[in-house]
Amino acid sequence: MTNRAMQEPTFLILTALAARPQHGYGIMTDAAEISAGRVKLRAGTLYAALDRLSSDGLVEDDHEEIVDARLRRYYRLTPDGRAALAAETARLRANAAAAAARLRLAGS
Amino acid sequence: MAPAGLEARYRRMLRLFPVEYRQRHGDEMLGVLLAAAPAGNDRPGFAQTADLILSAARIRIRPRRALSDQAGWRDALAVFSFIAPVLMLLATCLSYAVEDLLAHAAGNGGLDIGLGRLSTWSFGIVHPFIGTILFIIITGQGATAVLALLGLRRCAALAAAVTVAYFLAEDFVYAPSAPILVPEAASLMFQFVAPAAVIVALLASPGPRHGRRLMRPAHWAMAGAVLLPLAAYHFATYGGGGIKQAFYASRVLLAIAPAALLLMIAAAWLASAAGKRFAVLLAFLGYPLLQALVYRCVPSSVAGTVPFELGLQVAAVLLPAVLVYRVRRATRRADNGEGTGTA
Numbered sequence: 001m002t003n004r005a006m007q008e009p010t011f012l013i014l015t016a017l018a019a020r021p022q023h024g025y026g027i028m029t030d031a032a033e034i035s036a037g038r039v040k041l042r043a044g045t046l047y048a049a050l051d052r053l054s055s056d057g058l059v060e061d062d063h064e065e066i067v068d069a070r071l072r073r074y075y076r077l078t079p080d081g082r083a084a085l086a087a088e089t090a091r092l093r094a095n096a097a098a099a100a101a102r103l104r105l106a107g108s
Numbered sequence: 109m110a111p112a113g114l115e116a117r118y119r120r121m122l123r124l125f126p127v128e129y130r131q132r133h134g135d136e137m138l139g140v141l142l143a144a145a146p147a148g149n150d151r152p153g154f155a156q157t158a159d160l161i162l163s164a165a166r167i168r169i170r171p172r173r174a175l176s177d178q179a180g181w182r183d184a185l186a187v188f189s190f191i192a193p194v195l196m197l198l199a200t201c202l203s204y205a206v207e208d209l210l211a212h213a214a215g216n217g218g219l220d221i222g223l224g225r226l227s228t229w230s231f232g233i234v235h236p237f238i239g240t241i242l243f244i245i246i247t248g249q250g251a252t253a254v255l256a257l258l259g260l261r262r263c264a265a266l267a268a269a270v271t272v273a274y275f276l277a278e279d280f281v282y283a284p285s286a287p288i289l290v291p292e293a294a295s296l297m298f299q300f301v302a303p304a305a306v307i308v309a310l311l312a313s314p315g316p317r318h319g320r321r322l323m324r325p326a327h328w329a330m331a332g333a334v335l336l337p338l339a340a341y342h343f344a345t346y347g348g349g350g351i352k353q354a355f356y357a358s359r360v361l362l363a364i365a366p367a368a369l370l371l372m373i374a375a376a377w378l379a380s381a382a383g384k385r386f387a388v389l390l391a392f393l394g395y396p397l398l399q400a401l402v403y404r405c406v407p408s409s410v411a412g413t414v415p416f417e418l419g420l421q422v423a424a425v426l427l428p429a430v431l432v433y434r435v436r437r438a439t440r441r442a443d444n445g446e447g448t449g450t451a
């Protein structure tokens with residue numbers, strides 16, 4: 001997992017959960033906000049990703065509540081999920097730094 | 109408040125997902141779908157519909173994901189540790205009962221209890237009942253089944269180890285003098301693969317007592333489907349020479365294995381995720397049977413070649429190795445508190 005580049009929806013879901021536990025709709029709106037509206041997760045994709053991340057041990061259930069007679073389940077990052085997000089952030093930062101350095105070189 | 113028509117349509121679309129997935133996420137997904145729906149819409153949009161259909165298809169063709177659930181594997185192993193020793197025992201008894209019936213039909217009483225190929229330890233012609241009892245006692249099959257039924261998993265594992273040790277000793281003592289009619293794979297399964305899988309299941313799972321509580325009708329159906337070909341191949345491997353030859357030459361074997369396979373697939377299709385994992389484990393017992401079919405179906409010029417033989421034997425080693433790897437990983441992760449605790 002940490003050796004391969006993370007897919008953007010996965011990165012956005014983990015980022016949405018980094019600060020606090022969130023429910024599905026919260027993750028969806030947060031992911032759209034983080035990506036400035038560029039990535040719009042839909043319910044099928046979101047829950048398939050949450051299911052996979054849960055199986056991989058990166059995300060786990062936090063708590064459940066009933067709102068308007070509907071179940072709302074909150075998810076949170078596991079320590080492994082936090083480490084995976086940190087590793088991906090470092091990878092992206094290194095790539096961005098390398099790209100910026102090359103651009104400076106070309107511009108000078 | 110979302111329109112009732114929209115909710116009903118989403119509910120219908122959610123039925124595209126597998127039942128277990130729906131039980132876990134259905135309510136949440138419905139809430140998210142309704143919250144995300146534009147105001148006034150009473151029909152799902154095209155993009156939302158396409159996303160649900162594609163996601164449901166992906167979930168349905170993603171069996172490996174479901175199979176990686178560690179708690180599910182432990183539960184499936186527990187069921188296997190309960191039923192596999194009993195299946196092996198029943199297959200032996202059924203096989204000898206059929207042999208006895210055929211011997212009586214041919215006018216010969218008694219059972220030549222050569223204890224498999226170990227002719228040097230033969231008890232000679234004895235009453236079929238006594239012969240069968242002798243076989244299951246000496247090979248450890250009976251003790252394994254009884255101890256597993258009693259829930260004594262470590263003792264049952266020890267008895268299964270006796271089975272392996274017995275057949276290993278037999279292989280050292282026995283010198284082949286007649287052409288082998290049944291592919292080695294079939295006897296390998298009775299002698300090593302099945303007892304080894306039983307030992308792993310007994311030691312790595314919560315045990316047969318837990319497995320007995322998890323038994324469902326689909327599990328019984330799958331076990332029943334495996335019993336018949338198991339008994340048939342036990343007969344083909346250990347049955348009396350002349351009868352065995354006639355039986356192996358007949359088309360009965362060719363018919364039994366595919367019929368059992370179809371039954372297994374049907375039961376596994378209807379079973380829960382834990383039941384499907386159990387079906388994978390049961391397939392270990394069926395694997396050499398399929399190998400025997402392969403021998404029957406491929407030309408003899410191919411069946412005798414080194415790559416063909418090597419491929420079959422490597423597969424016979426690889427499959428238990430993958431099982432052991434999965435079990436070890438599952439146990440480790442469960443010990444770290446990462447499992448859900450249910451199948």
